[in-house]
Amino acid sequence: MTLAIDVRGLNKSFGDKHVVQDVDLQVEEGRICGFLGPNGSGKTTTLRMLCGLLTPDSGQGTxxxxxxxxxxxxxxRQAGYMTQRFSLYEDLTIEENLMFSARVHGLDDRRNRVDRALERLGLAERRAQLAGSLSGGWKQRLALATATLHEPRLLLLDEPTAGVDPKARRTFWDEIHALSAEGLTVLVSTHYMDEAERCHEIAYIAYGKLMARGEAQGVIAGSNLVTFNGEGPGIDRLSGEIGRLPGVEMAAPFGQALHVSGTDRRALEAALAPYRREPFRWAEVEPNLEDVFIHLMDRSEDNFR
Known part of the structure; x- marks a missing residue:
């Protein structure tokens, strides 16, 4: 196993805010690691420390x-970084943005590199279109083409699909997996649970502290959550009532069903006992990543509070 990322004890503060606290992270070459966590949890700061844009206050690694x-x-020189917001020149065309990036990186054979990038990301027919006139999905493709133009070995993506429609997101992720298959290592921050499930592994950071790490199923199993799914007329309207009961850590409506979770099985079953009657039906189900995400978030302390 060769590690593309191997860092330990990373710390970074801005003023009196300890944004990243003793973070250890290892990612194997060619793997896609999803970086999850609520807003303000240090994801962007960690990404920037990994690619040399920020210097950690303490910690070490490669x-x-x-x-x-x-x-x-x-x-x-060997990393690609795609920022959370579109940061290319909107008054340049797609092709001009790519040529500019090629010059900044001092790349040889620039014309062929740009042509290949345009073809790969499906941008060739739009090469003369101004970047500022593109929709969110096409801007995303251009940003990815720019971030990978110099053929990096490590790709860092900061919430790259925020505000992009489902079809464009799927196309984007198909390309990420194709790049990974060629040996590129990807660390991607996201709030979308379906995207997290498409990663080879995930890391969950909450307010500066790494709280969970591993493949999705392992993280779910390690949460020790017990989850019941309730169905029946009007059961979704009971979320507030059931969510306040002892032993219930979360109660979330899903359409006309109700998802109820907790870590103490006995207390959870006692809370649900009065509702195990007609017309309601209950079945134990496996918790999903969203359940675990909210569970970990509720157990963490906001360091900006």
Missing amino acids: ALGLDIIAQANLIK
Whole structure:
């Protein structure tokens, strides 16, 4: 096993806010790791430390075998970084943005590189279109083409599909998996649980602290959550009432069903006992990533509060 990312004890503060706290993270080459967590949890700060854009206050480690502090400039040359907001030149065309990026990176054979990127991301027919006139999905494709133009070995994506329609998101993820199959390592932050499930592994960070790590099913199993799904007329309207009962950590309506979870099985079953009657039907189900996400979020303390 060769690690593309291997960092330990990363810390970063801004003023009196300890944004990243003793984070350890290892990602194997060619793997896609989903980086999950609520807003303000240190995901973006961690990504920037890994690619040399920020220097950690303490901690150590490597990215692509290079020291993240002493060799940060070398890491930048071999890493692609796609920011949360579209940051390319909107008054340049798709092709002009790519050519500009090629020059900034000092790439050789620029014309062929740009042509290949346009073809790969389905942008060739739009090459003369101004970037500012593109929809969210096409801007996303252009940003990905730019981030991978210099053929990086590590790709860092900061909530790349926020505000993009489901079809564009699926197309984007198909391309990410194709790049991973070619050996590219990807660390991607996301709030979409369906995207997290498409990752080889996930890491959950909450307000600076890494709280869970591993493949999705392992993280779910390690949460120790017990979940029951209730069905029946009007059961979804009971979420507030049931959610306040001892032993119930969360009660969330899903259409006309109700998802109820907790870590103490006995207390949870006692809470649900009065509702195990007609017209309601209950069945134990496996918790999903969203259940675990909310469970971990509720157990963490907001360091900006």
